[in-house]
Amino acid sequence: MAGRGLDRTNDFAFKIGTVNGTGSASANGLIMQSIFRMGIPVSGKNIFPSNIQGLPTWYEIRVSRDAHTARTPHFDLVVTLNPASEQRDIAEVQPGGYVVHDSSWPLEEDRRRDDVTFLGVPMGQMCVEAFEGARERILMRNILYVGILTALLDIETDVVKGLLREMFEHKPKLLDSNYLAVKMGYDYAKEHFDCPLPLRLARMDANADCVLMDGNTAAALGCVYAGATVAAWYPITPATSLMDRFTAFCERYRKDPESGKNLFCVLQAEDELAAIGMVLGATWAGARAFTPTSGPGISLMSEFIGFGYYAEIPAVIFDVQRTGPSTGMPTRTQQCDLLLCAYASHGDTKHILLFPKDPNECFEMAVTAFDLAERFQTPVFVLSDLDIGMNDWACRRLEWDDAYVHDRGKVLSAEEIRSLDAFYRYVDPDGDGIAARTLPGVDPKGAYFTRGSGHTRLGRYTEDASEYLEVVDRIARKIEGSVRNLPEPEVVERRGARVGIVALGSSDGAVREAIESLAEQGVPLDYMRIRAFPFHESVDRFLAEHELVFVVEQNRDAQLRSLLSLETGANRRLVSVRYYGGQPLSAHHVLEGVLPELERRAVDGEGAGERGAREAGRDTAAPEDAGASSSRVGAG
Amino acid sequence: MVQHITKPTIRHPGMRRNALGLTRRDYEGSMSTLCAGCGHDSITSAIIQAFFELDIPPHRAAKLSGIGCSSKTPTYFLGESHGFNAVHGRMPAIASGASAANRDLIYIGVSGDGDSLSIGLGQLCHAIRRNVNLLYVLENNGVYGLTKGQFSASADVGTKSKRGVENRQRPIDPVLLALSIGASFVARSFSGDKAQLVPILKAGLRHKGFALVDVISPCVTFNDHESSTKSYVHTREHYREVVGADFVPPAEEITAEYAAGATEGIRMHDGSLVRFHKVEKDYDPTDREAVYAYVSELQNEGEVVTGLLFIEESTEDMHDGLGTVDTPLVELPIDRLVPGSGELAALMRQFR
Ligand SMILES: Cc1ncc(C[n+]2csc(CCOP(=O)(O)OP(=O)(O)O)c2C)c(N)n1
Ligand code: SF4
Ligand SMILES: [Mg+2]
Numbered sequence: 001m002a003g004r005g006l007d008r009t010n011d012f013a014f015k016i017g018t019v020n021g022t023g024s025a026s027a028n029g030l031i032m033q034s035i036f037r038m039g040i041p042v043s044g045k046n047i048f049p050s051n052i053q054g055l056p057t058w059y060e061i062r063v064s065r066d067a068h069t070a071r072t073p074h075f076d077l078v079v080t081l082n083p084a085s086e087q088r089d090i091a092e093v094q095p096g097g098y099v100v101h102d103s104s105w106p107l108e109e110d111r112r113r114d115d116v117t118f119l120g121v122p123m124g125q126m127c128v129e130a131f132e133g134a135r136e137r138i139l140m141r142n143i144l145y146v147g148i149l150t151a152l153l154d155i156e157t158d159v160v161k162g163l164l165r166e167m168f169e170h171k172p173k174l175l176d177s178n179y180l181a182v183k184m185g186y187d188y189a190k191e192h193f194d195c196p197l198p199l200r201l202a203r204m205d206a207n208a209d210c211v212l213m214d215g216n217t218a219a220a221l222g223c224v225y226a227g228a229t230v231a232a233w234y235p236i237t238p239a240t241s242l243m244d245r246f247t248a249f250c251e252r253y254r255k256d257p258e259s260g261k262n263l264f265c266v267l268q269a270e271d272e273l274a275a276i277g278m279v280l281g282a283t284w285a286g287a288r289a290f291t292p293t294s295g296p297g298i299s300l301m302s303e304f305i306g307f308g309y310y311a312e313i314p315a316v317i318f319d320v321q322r323t324g325p326s327t328g329m330p331t332r333t334q335q336c337d338l339l340l341c342a343y344a345s346h347g348d349t350k351h352i353l354l355f356p357k358d359p360n361e362c363f364e365m366a367v368t369a370f371d372l373a374e375r376f377q378t379p380v381f382v383l384s385d386l387d388i389g390m391n392d393w394a395c396r397r398l399e400w401d402d403a404y405v406h407d408r409g410k411v412l413s414a415e416e417i418r419s420l421d422a423f424y425r426y427v428d429p430d431g432d433g434i435a436a437r438t439l440p441g442v443d444p445k446g447a448y449f450t451r452g453s454g455h456t457r458l459g460r461y462t463e464d465a466s467e468y469l470e471v472v473d474r475i476a477r478k479i480e481g482s483v484r485n486l487p488e489p490e491v492v493e494r495r496g497a498r499v500g501i502v503a504l505g506s507s508d509g510a511v512r513e514a515i516e517s518l519a520e521q522g523v524p525l526d527y528m529r530i531r532a533f534p535f536h537e538s539v540d541r542f543l544a545e546h547e548l549v550f551v552v553e554q555n556r557d558a559q560l561r562s563l564l565s566l567e568t569g570a571n572r573r574l575v576s577v578r579y580y581g582g583q584p585l586s587a588h589h590v591l592e593g594v595l596p597e598l599e600r601r602a603v604d605g606e607g608a609g610e611r612g613a614r615e616a617g618r619d620t621a622a623p624e625d626a627g628a629s630s631s632r633v634g635a636g
Numbered sequence: 637m638v639q640h641i642t643k644p645t646i647r648h649p650g651m652r653r654n655a656l657g658l659t660r661r662d663y664e665g666s667m668s669t670l671c672a673g674c675g676h677d678s679i680t681s682a683i684i685q686a687f688f689e690l691d692i693p694p695h696r697a698a699k700l701s702g703i704g705c706s707s708k709t710p711t712y713f714l715g716e717s718h719g720f721n722a723v724h725g726r727m728p729a730i731a732s733g734a735s736a737a738n739r740d741l742i743y744i745g746v747s748g749d750g751d752s753l754s755i756g757l758g759q760l761c762h763a764i765r766r767n768v769n770l771l772y773v774l775e776n777n778g779v780y781g782l783t784k785g786q787f788s789a790s791a792d793v794g795t796k797s798k799r800g801v802e803n804r805q806r807p808i809d810p811v812l813l814a815l816s817i818g819a820s821f822v823a824r825s826f827s828g829d830k831a832q833l834v835p836i837l838k839a840g841l842r843h844k845g846f847a848l849v850d851v852i853s854p855c856v857t858f859n860d861h862e863s864s865t866k867s868y869v870h871t872r873e874h875y876r877e878v879v880g881a882d883f884v885p886p887a888e889e890i891t892a893e894y895a896a897g898a899t900e901g902i903r904m905h906d907g908s909l910v911r912f913h914k915v916e917k918d919y920d921p922t923d924r925e926a927v928y929a930y931v932s933e934l935q936n937e938g939e940v941v942t943g944l945l946f947i948e949e950s951t952e953d954m955h956d957g958l959g960t961v962d963t964p965l966v967e968l969p970i971d972r973l974v975p976g977s978g979e980l981a982a983l984m985r986q987f988r
Contacts, residue, residue, distance in 0.1 A: 225974050225980070227970040230965065253975040253979065261959050262960050263961055263968055263973060265736040265958055266958070269732075270759070274728070274729040274762065277729025277759075278732050278733030281720075282733035282736050282737040286966035287736070287965050289733065303723050304723060397984045440734070441696055441698070443695060
């Protein structure tokens with residue numbers, strides 16, 4: 001892997017396997033945050049089950065002095081505290097790595113490995129002796145491993161203590177027991193092991209401008225700063241925390257100082273059909289409204305989404321994607337709703353999609369989404385995913401520009417309405433495809449009838465071909481015209497590159513890491529990260545200018561490649577690289593998809609990318625990698 | 637081809653005007669394209685009358701509907717109101733969202749028995765539960781008119797379709813349903829009894845919360861034949877008004893004269909009064925359990941029970957429950973909604 005030299009300081013990955021529902025989340029957060037506060041680039045992935053209590057759960061932490069934030073499945077150390085996953089946990093450690101386990105009970109012989117070091121700590125026993133009651137003993141065992149790792153990895157003890165003080169500021173008794181547990185683990189490790197390990201941490205200064213935040217929190221803040229007042233939803237993993245956060249922020253920032261009442265309205269609907277209906281009702285009446293959901297919710301919302309498109313009503317929909325099809329794996333990530341959202345609903349529809357790559361973009365694109373929805377009077381999707389939405393990312397501090405002017409689109413004021421001879425809803429006076437709208441209650445002259453049935457430019461019911469065509473063709477022009485206002489792709493070019501990579505969203509980190517590693521091997525690749533659909537014209541250009549373009553994405557059926565083929569006509573050069581096993585994408589997935597094709601080109605000579613389709617080889621190393629594949633498509 | 641037909645705006649100088657100086661004509665919409673004699677058109681006329689008599693500025697009302705012949709009718713009234721013809725069975729969601737955004741508008745929703753009791757049954761129930769401030773008019777003809785006469789969920793056992801097919805499934809009765817899930821205003825009327833319907837609609841419009849008005853509205857084309865229990869003839873024969881109601885606006889209260897037999901009244905949220913008359917013995921329109929028992933007993937005997945059957949003025953509506961500000965959310969300027977850069981910077985410190 002790139003960046004893996006002999007010096008492992010600030011360059012390794014470890015994971016902690018526990019049982020869900022036992023309170024390990026706060027211990028894991030404590031470790032993650034401590035490393036963050038030491039100024040070291042760090043990323044954490046919470047691999048959790050769709051279950052409340054009793055199933056295996058893991059927390060994976062990667063520290064990377066080169067700031068590679070993508071997940072890596074190559075663990076140098078595991079803490080294994082769950083008998084049910086112990087065997088697998090131990091098997092996953094890299095040769096030369098370490099296993100921290102609870103030696104209160106002897107380790108079964110078949111789990112021994114000669115190529116890793118076992119560090120046994122009688123954690124359970126120590127907690128039984130030091131703490132009272134089952135619950136506290138279980139909780140403190142988690143804090144105990146924080147102490148062990150503090151010693152093993154050389155986490156600064158002052159940082160850990162500082163965090164505990166902040167956490168338990170008002171609960172001195174809990175603070176004491178937490179201190180004690182950390183100290184017990186720390187002292188035991190110091191006494192029995194050669195601390196620190198070669199895998200160790202050393203303070204850096206990489207996080208001065210950063211915060212540790214998940215994408216759903218950032219998106220929720222984006223909704224607050226966008227001025228959204230109505231939010232409707234039906235609970236679904238992994239979108240639920242977006243609404244939880246929005247509500248919490250509103251409780252804090254959106255109380256009327258005089259009456260103490262809410263300057264917002266959160267509606268928990270009976271299902272997603274109702275949730276999107278509420279959003280459309282609210283935006284039709286003039287509010288900014290949104291709904292957070294995931295794939296199954298989009299399926300249910302589809303009829304209303306087409307209504308919003310045709311009747312031209314703004315809406316903002318966050319699709320925090322999870323693994324499909326159907327219920328799929330609700331706590332695993334994918335980029336599997338691209339096609340669903342791009343053309344959601346029956347009839348001819350095409351929707352604006354935004355693809356944030358991290359919490360920063362979740363915040364920014366949330367604000368942008370409301371502006372676009374009102375400017376273009378249409379549903380706008382923000383396609384995040386479970387990895388972005390629910391994992392903590394070290395990202396740039398969010399900032400707000402007080403001079404920002406929200407784009408409320410073409411909404412006529414009472415004066416503007418009165419100055420008209422007559423108001424007609426779907427007349428486009430200036431040729432940009434956008435007709436002005438009016439809000440109910442403003443002026444009798446502004447009244448019109450909103451319908452999903454055939455309507456004329458005047459807003460009246462019709463079954464006449466030309467009257468129908470006039471409206472739907474204008475809507476198509478409007479959506480095409482929106483491209484100029486959408487976030488442009490991000491391009492990173494390298495000297496001499498003739499091959500490109502296209503990706504979007506949370507694939508960014510893994511793709512960049514793979515590109516760097518290839519560059520080190522003397523293979524330069526240009527990179528384009530698409531940030532919106534419909535595609536910007538620079539996407540066409542990028543595809544045309546490269547002999548071969550790899551399209552990297554996290555779904556089985558190459559949805560992004562399909563969209564590119566459909567919408568740009570450049571399908572000959574597109575080679576699909578996919579991983580869809582549900583874990584966040586890793587650089588090795590990208591490399592395994594890209595390398596065979598590049599090697600073949602080197603052997604066959606230039607231009608091999610133009611030849612017939614064939615399966616490229618693939619490697620399924622770890623069980624969770626079973627979805628990695630790469631194949632040549634679309635040629636011949 | 638079905639087209640939009642604008643009505644000529646001829647005003648007779650002698651036409652009655654309401655307190656806003658508007659005539660009944662100002663509350664009309666475009667010409668109906670429904671079948672001649674369709675019950676829905678009579679309900680449209682009653683709705684126009686109710687808005688006119690309540691002196692509601694048309695543009696302060698919003699009219700919403702689902703899909704069906706019944707759901708087409710909002711085009712035929714309140715031409716100066718915003719209208720919203722939603723998708724099939726989903727009007728309650730639109731109403732909830734619109735009311736969340738602008739609580740000051742007066743919302744009227746029109747639906748059919750198919751729209752409300754089949755595809756939209758869930759939305760109806762949840763709108764009742766949410767107690768969104770909406771007058772919900774269910775134009776009930778026992779069939780899907782627009783898709784040509786299939787039985788709806790309100791079709792009675794034993795009723796026959798035009799082609800002679802008998803319905804064997806038990807009906808979902810909107811009145812009993814609404815009562816059982818806590819609706820705060822429940823009424824039933826008949827498209828052929830405007831004298832009863834108009835005051836009920838007025839009270840429903842003034843009710844704070846969800847007002848369900850089930851109106852038997854015969855479909856002359858598909859369900860008005862002899863063996864149908866939703867025909868004009870059958871409804872008239874079995875019609876039973878268990879409680880009559882007059883709607884008395886706040887200003888008129890002192891001067892109004894009441895018909896003999898007038899009994900108690902219910903004070904509405906805005907100060908107006910609903911006065912009951914012709915009440916059957918021991919009938920108490922504020923006693924949910926008793927009303928349920930009484931209505932279901934009579935219905936089991938084949939009666940079409942009508943009147944403002946149940947009313948509860950003290951309930952919390954959607955906004956009370958949520959604690960929303962009195963100012964409609966749409967009227968809040970964006971700078972009251974955006975916390976600003978300082979707040980964000982302060983918040984960021986908690987994510988370190
Ligand atoms: C999703 C969907 N399914 C089916 C239809 C077809 N459809 C239109 S109206 C209707 C039934 C309407 O019945 P009702 O609400 O009783 O109205 P009526 O015409 O009887 O007044 C149906 C099934 C539709 N518009 N949308
Ligand atoms: S089909 Fe029935 S419900 Fe529809 S307009 Fe005709 S009479 Fe009315
Ligand atoms: Mg019907």
